[in-house]
Amino acid sequence: MIFLSSPHQHGGNSIQLTMYSVIIALLPAAMVSVYLYGWLAVFLLSLCIGACLLTEYMCLYWMGKNTNRVWDGSAALTGLLLALTLPAAIPAWMALFASIFAIVLGKQLYGGLGFNPFNPALAARVVLLISFPLQMTTWLIPMHAGATLEMYDFVTSLKFFLFGPDAIQQTWDAVSMASPLGYVKTELTQGVTVGEALVNYNYSTLHAFIGREAGSLGEGSALALLMGGIWLMARHTISWHIPVSYLATVALIAGLFNLINPDLYAPPLFHLLAGGLILCAFFMATDPVSSPSSGIGKLVFGFGCGLLTWVIRTFGNYPEGAMFSVVLMNCAVPLIDYYVRPRVYGYKRGSKA
Amino acid sequence: MFDLWDKIQQSLHLKSQRHFTGGIVHARQYKITAHQPIITCPVPDVLIHPIKQHIGEPCEPLVKVGDRVLRGQMIAKAQGYLSVPVHASTSGTVFKIEDHTIPHPSGMGLPSIFIKADGLDEVDESLHPLPNYRSVDAVELRERIRNAGIAGLGGAVFPTFIKLVHDHHNPVETVILNGIECEPWLTNDHQLMVEKAHEIISGMDIVLHLVEAKQGIIAIEDNTLDAVEVMQKALVDMGLTELIRVQVLPTKYPQGGEKQLIQAITGKEVPAGRLPLHVGVVSFNVGTSKAIYDAVCLGEALTERIITVSGDIVEKPANMVVRLGTSMRFLLSECGVADFDNLKIIHGGPMMGELMSSIDVPVVKASNGILAMQRQTIMQAHHEEEPCIRCGDCGDVCPAALIPNLLAKHCKEDQFERAEDYQLFDCIECGACSYVCPSHIPLVHYFRYGKGQVAQIQREKTFAEESRMRSDKRDARLAQELAEKEEKRRIAQEKKEARAKALAEQEAKKAAEEVDAPKTIENKPEETS
Numbered sequence: 001m002i003f004l005s006s007p008h009q010h011g012g013n014s015i016q017l018t019m020y021s022v023i024i025a026l027l028p029a030a031m032v033s034v035y036l037y038g039w040l041a042v043f044l045l046s047l048c049i050g051a052c053l054l055t056e057y058m059c060l061y062w063m064g065k066n067t068n069r070v071w072d073g074s075a076a077l078t079g080l081l082l083a084l085t086l087p088a089a090i091p092a093w094m095a096l097f098a099s100i101f102a103i104v105l106g107k108q109l110y111g112g113l114g115f116n117p118f119n120p121a122l123a124a125r126v127v128l129l130i131s132f133p134l135q136m137t138t139w140l141i142p143m144h145a146g147a148t149l150e151m152y153d154f155v156t157s158l159k160f161f162l163f164g165p166d167a168i169q170q171t172w173d174a175v176s177m178a179s180p181l182g183y184v185k186t187e188l189t190q191g192v193t194v195g196e197a198l199v200n201y202n203y204s205t206l207h208a209f210i211g212r213e214a215g216s217l218g219e220g221s222a223l224a225l226l227m228g229g230i231w232l233m234a235r236h237t238i239s240w241h242i243p244v245s246y247l248a249t250v251a252l253i254a255g256l257f258n259l260i261n262p263d264l265y266a267p268p269l270f271h272l273l274a275g276g277l278i279l280c281a282f283f284m285a286t287d288p289v290s291s292p293s294s295g296i297g298k299l300v301f302g303f304g305c306g307l308l309t310w311v312i313r314t315f316g317n318y319p320e321g322a323m324f325s326v327v328l329m330n331c332a333v334p335l336i337d338y339y340v341r342p343r344v345y346g347y348k349r350g351s352k353a
Numbered sequence: 354m355f356d357l358w359d360k361i362q363q364s365l366h367l368k369s370q371r372h373f374t375g376g377i378v379h380a381r382q383y384k385i386t387a388h389q390p391i392i393t394c395p396v397p398d399v400l401i402h403p404i405k406q407h408i409g410e411p412c413e414p415l416v417k418v419g420d421r422v423l424r425g426q427m428i429a430k431a432q433g434y435l436s437v438p439v440h441a442s443t444s445g446t447v448f449k450i451e452d453h454t455i456p457h458p459s460g461m462g463l464p465s466i467f468i469k470a471d472g473l474d475e476v477d478e479s480l481h482p483l484p485n486y487r488s489v490d491a492v493e494l495r496e497r498i499r500n501a502g503i504a505g506l507g508g509a510v511f512p513t514f515i516k517l518v519h520d521h522h523n524p525v526e527t528v529i530l531n532g533i534e535c536e537p538w539l540t541n542d543h544q545l546m547v548e549k550a551h552e553i554i555s556g557m558d559i560v561l562h563l564v565e566a567k568q569g570i571i572a573i574e575d576n577t578l579d580a581v582e583v584m585q586k587a588l589v590d591m592g593l594t595e596l597i598r599v600q601v602l603p604t605k606y607p608q609g610g611e612k613q614l615i616q617a618i619t620g621k622e623v624p625a626g627r628l629p630l631h632v633g634v635v636s637f638n639v640g641t642s643k644a645i646y647d648a649v650c651l652g653e654a655l656t657e658r659i660i661t662v663s664g665d666i667v668e669k670p671a672n673m674v675v676r677l678g679t680s681m682r683f684l685l686s687e688c689g690v691a692d693f694d695n696l697k698i699i700h701g702g703p704m705m706g707e708l709m710s711s712i713d714v715p716v717v718k719a720s721n722g723i724l725a726m727q728r729q730t731i732m733q734a735h736h737e738e739e740p741c742i743r744c745g746d747c748g749d750v751c752p753a754a755l756i757p758n759l760l761a762k763h764c765k766e767d768q769f770e771r772a773e774d775y776q777l778f779d780c781i782e783c784g785a786c787s788y789v790c791p792s793h794i795p796l797v798h799y800f801r802y803g804k805g806q807v808a809q810i811q812r813e814k815t816f817a818e819e820s821r822m823r824s825d826k827r828d829a830r831l832a833q834e835l836a837e838k839e840e841k842r843r844i845a846q847e848k849k850e851a852r853a854k855a856l857a858e859q860e861a862k863k864a865a866e867e868v869d870a871p872k873t874i875e876n877k878p879e880e881t882s
Contacts, residue, residue: 013789
């Protein structure tokens with residue numbers, strides 16, 4: 001006799017449903033990236049997703065696991081997330097390397113889905129940023145932000161994607177621009193105030209919100225990301241705890257310091273819309289595997305991410321700190337899970353048994 | 354400090370009193386028996402009465418093979434405090450007393466009394482009705498409720514009389530009548546409220562009188578609003594609106610759990626390891642209330658209960674009044690089940706019910722529902738387990754606010770100390786976590802495994818401790834014996850030495866005397882002659 005324990009019915013949720021929901025939620029951001037960078041975005045997205053799926057399949061095959069797991073959506077999601085965090089001008093081989101790294105070292109070597117301590121896409125992204133800082137901080141001018149349109153046709157894009165700017169007789173300087181975060185950071189070191197730097201950059205909060213500032217593929221439009229993120233929260237695929245505490249922490253700290261010295265510290269809205277913060281808050285930090293399990297733990301996790309993001313952006317060497325902060329907080333998850341637990345029914349807080 | 358914070362939250366209505374922690378709002382409903390009038394199941398030829406149908410100590414049979422019994426006659430008497438008697442549910446002859454499978458997932462057996470029905474259904478009249486219960490002594494009423502064999506009919510079967518005490522140190526403020534269906538598929542409590550409102554409320558009034566409580570609350574979920582109407586009307590008819598009120602709660606599983614219901618209604622949590630009495634609450638099920646009414650006002654012992662018979666291969670699903678001891682095979686064939694080969698029976702509901710290993714188990718006091726499902730349907734509900742993605746959905750729905758995924762991991766890895774640290778024993782096994790798990794992890798199964806293993810380890814520890822103590826005692830005894838022996842030996846030695854010394858002295862004396870001996874020898878003949 002087979003022993004089956006209650007309950008004898010199931011709510012119908014599944015890993016596939018969860019993963020594909022997140023992929024669907026990222027589609028608006030992916031579409032905006034295609035709008036901004038044309039064929040380059042298409043190439044990069046397909047390369048990363050394809051490479052992740054293929055690597056996942058190979059790993060499962062060689063490790064003697066059920067190869068059908070490749071369709072559970074997690075590898076495709078890793079590829080999609082990775083592509084969205086890369087700059088459009090990244091050489092193809094680097095993207096390929098990052099995809100393989102994400103699946104092999106970021107996930108499968110830890111035991112596959114459910115056992116990775118870090119978000120695989122972010123881990124690969126961080127490795128690339130540390131290994132190739134120049135290529136990872138060279139931002140292509142978006143198609144509709146003053147770039148020469150000829151650069152974005154199919155053949156030129158493909159050549160550029162595969163062989164870099166030399167292949168299309170361009171120099172980096174001609175096709176790239178600074179991101180708002182990087183620009184403000186550089187200007188600050190030269191004694192320019194935040195306000196002046198933003199004016200010099202022609203920074204517009206509206207453009208940052210709907211997505212016309214330079215940056216990684218998926219960082220462009222806060223609006224598209226918010227649409228996906230809020231949809232996910234509404235269907236309870238992700239809980240509200242991490243995004244809310246993450247964004248609120250950044251806004252509060254940035255606001256506080258901006259009040260103290262507006263010349264040195266950028267305003268909160270600038271921080272919220274800049275860089276990969278929204279992408280990280282809704283899609284990276286909420287990765288269930290590498291974030292705490294309990295609601296209260298998630299709040300702590302989000303607070304830590306927010307604090308670290310602001311600290312790295314303001315005092316660190318890198319202009320952007322969102323992905324570092326999430327990876328650092330990933331390390332703290334076992335600790336958070338152990339020490340920050342919800343109060344169990346029937347017990348006073350802090351007392352046990 | 355945190356109490357203060359709780360009070361502030363309550364006063365600001367930040368903490369709603371209409372909710373309990375966690376829970377599933379949209380549990381899958383399959384109420385095919387909703388609004389079906391209660392029908393009566395015929396009495397089968399053979400009734401099987403296990404001698405333990407409640408939480409506590411088993412009863413002792415009072416009858417022998419060959420005895421004739423009447424309906425409502427006590428056939429097994431309570432033993433110890435936490436126990437209630439068992440009654441024959443129809444008239445007939447006891448034809449055997451032996452072990453029979455009881456409704457338990459392990460398929461274990463218990464001594465059971467088999468009665469061959471004679472079809473006369475003669476009633477034992479030894480309990481006389483007490484319609485004027487307000488003038489009856491509380492002790493007598495409690496004894497009556499106990500002797501009628503009443504235990505919580507919601508499914509927990511805790512002896513009811515134990516709850517019905519008036520304690521001056523812990524006065525009961527609120528009596529909660531649990532009119533919430535404990536499982537999403539069952540409709541027996543709902544239908545009972547619709548059809549027997551007066552009886553249920555009278556039963557509640559008896560309880561209010563016994564515990565001297567100030568108010569009574571009838572809790573009903575908002576998916577059974579017709580019951581609310583009926584109950585409210587009955588309260589007006591009986592003129593009890595001052596004392597008892599109906600509280601409608603948003604539908605959420607597992608609201609029927611005692612601790613959850615108390616939290617939803619009063620906002621208070623029952624402290625771990627305590628009874629609801631500790632927060633001034635007594636709660637019981639509508640079925641129990643009806644049984645109390647029957648026992649007190651009609652003088653009837655508990656011989657039948659209402660059951661929802663449902664499931665995807667039951668042709669005529671129904672809410673039925675069934676005699677205790679009826680076999681499930683008989684009950685299901687009454688409901689139009691013909692093919693008994695390809696089915697699985699769940700005793701209880703879909704969330705907490707237990708899969709039976711046999712269909713010949715009897716209906717007992719705890720049987721609130723019986724679901725007969727195709728083997729296939731059950732198998733489909735139990736998917737292959739996938740790795741945990743730590744989404745935390747299980748923790749969001751846990752009514753005890755545990756972290757089920759970590760808890761299950763520790764149980765699975767046999768790290769029971771850690772599992773206990775994550776408060777394994779506060780799990781109420783409601784199954785909400787397994788229900789929402791995207792990876793189809795049978796979390797409750799792991800918790801049961803963990804609890805069983807911890808209990809086993811505890812037993813072994815106790816056993817080892819006892820053996821150690823026994824062995825220590827033996828060592829001590831041996832040591833003492835050895836010491837005593839040594840002492841004896843020493844004393845013996847001393848004595849021996851003393852004797853030797855004495856002997857030596859004597860000899861020395863002799864020797865000394867021998868020096869004078871010739872004289873004596875010389876003298877001797879003279880003396881003898």
